[in-house]
Amino acid sequence: SQQGEEDPQALSIQEGENATMNCSYKTSINNLQWYRQNSGRGLVHLILIRSNEREKHSGRLRVTLDTSKKSSSLLITASRAADTASYFCATDPLNQFYFGTGTSLTVIP
Amino acid sequence: NAGVTQTPKFQVLKTGQSMTLQCAQDMNHNSMYWYRQDPGMGLRLIYYSASEGTTDKGEVPNGYNVSRLNKREFSLRLESAAPSQTSVYFCASRTTTGTGGGQPQHFGDGTRLSIL
Numbered sequence: 306s307q308q309g310e311e312d313p314q315a316l317s318i319q320e321g322e323n324a325t326m327n328c329s330y331k332t333s334i335n336n337l338q339w340y341r342q343n344s345g346r347g348l349v350h351l352i353l354i355r356s357n358e359r360e361k362h363s364g365r366l367r368v369t370l371d372t373s374k375k376s377s378s379l380l381i382t383a384s385r386a387a388d389t390a391s392y393f394c395a396t397d398p399l400n401q402f403y404f405g406t407g408t409s410l411t412v413i414p
Numbered sequence: 415n416a417g418v419t420q421t422p423k424f425q426v427l428k429t430g431q432s433m434t435l436q437c438a439q440d441m442n443h444n445s446m447y448w449y450r451q452d453p454g455m456g457l458r459l460i461y462y463s464a465s466e467g468t469t470d471k472g473e474v475p476n477g478y479n480v481s482r483l484n485k486r487e488f489s490l491r492l493e494s495a496a497p498s499q500t501s502v503y504f505c506a507s508r509t510t511t512g513t514g515g516g517q518p519q520h521f522g523d524g525t526r527l528s529i530l
Contacts, residue, residue, distance in 0.1 A: 335516065336516035338516065338518060345523070345524075346523050346524075347504055347506075347522050347523045347524055348457070348504070348506075348519070348521045349521070350518035350519065350520070353516050353518065355516065393456060393457070395519075397516065400445065400462065400464050401459055401462065401472060401473075402449075402457075402459055402506075402519065404449075404456045404457040404458075405456055406454060406455065406456040407456050
């Protein structure tokens with residue numbers, strides 16, 4: 306399987322805390338993307354980081370990429386109850402997408 | 415602007431029955447994808463269509479067929495449903511034009527399929 310792994314599988318935090326989730330992937334990449342999935346819904350794109358970038362910010366999101374370790378991390382700062390969702394990393398070599406197994410985040414109000 | 419629309423939202427089949435899952439996008443995207451999502455497995459690519467008139471196998475194509483009917487529509491067919499195909503099926507689309515690659519996918523809300 307080309308699927309990546311995400312760690313942790315589940316994470317529960319208090320509102321206002323930061324949440325960090327990690328992704329490891331298997332192939333060489335041009336870019337890596339993070340998606341969010343709310344319960345019962347499709348995935349929504351959050352942020353993309355290219356292979357020549359080490360860090361990228363978008364609002365409360367911070368993504369890092371270490372291509373030598375084939376890993377990425379997503380940090381959500383000052384979490385809110387509305388951030389409760391599953392988060393997936395994805396790579397797309399040769400126009401095929403490979404998603405990680407996901408981190409389920411619960412933010413407790 | 416509806417984005418990606420999947421029909422039906424729910425379906426229950428008996429083993430051996432056939433059915434077609436429909437997907438349509440109104441964003442003029444050239445690439446479309448079908449995935450299945452199983453607990454603990456994330457999303458796995460079944461088939462994709464890089465452009466109108468082409469289709470290619472993904473990671474788990476066995477037991478499925480697809481048709482890229484036109485630029486907007488991409489259907490997934492189960493010819494003889496099996497209990498192992500019980501899953502949530504997602505359709506996605508994206509443009510592959512523009513510089514730098516990595517255009518994001520846009521997803522429908524899924525079809526929940528149970529096979530008894």
